[in-house]
Amino acid sequence: MTQQRDVKNQAKDILEEALDREAVIVLARISDEMQLLFVAHPELSGEKVKEIVTGFFLENGKSEQFIDDWIKTSEEYSRTRGLSEQDQPKAMLSDFGIFRFMNFLKEKGLTDEQITIVLTGAVQQAASCQQGD
16 A cells, blocks of 8 residues: 555656646646546447547547557457457547557656656556545
């Protein structure tokens, strides 16, 4: 438990040092947008996720090759995690959200190690909130 608190504190410190108020607002917006996508599509299909991901990446100037590679990688990762076909679209949308967070943090100059700590802290925070910790 102490290690989890340490990671959460490290993550908080990294974000406070590296991000300004505007960046925190952008991260919150990404989180809200992802939450809205899950709410708007409770019975998510693989095709719908591909449509969402493709639309986002095209709007942000990514190539079709990038998009195809991203989708294939996410699908592969879902299968290797042993998820059922029914759960794979939700996992892909979650991967998309994580990708958006990671990409934003990278654009703000965080290192891969810092991003890993931040994401680990966020996962631990979410898990403790679900447990009522």
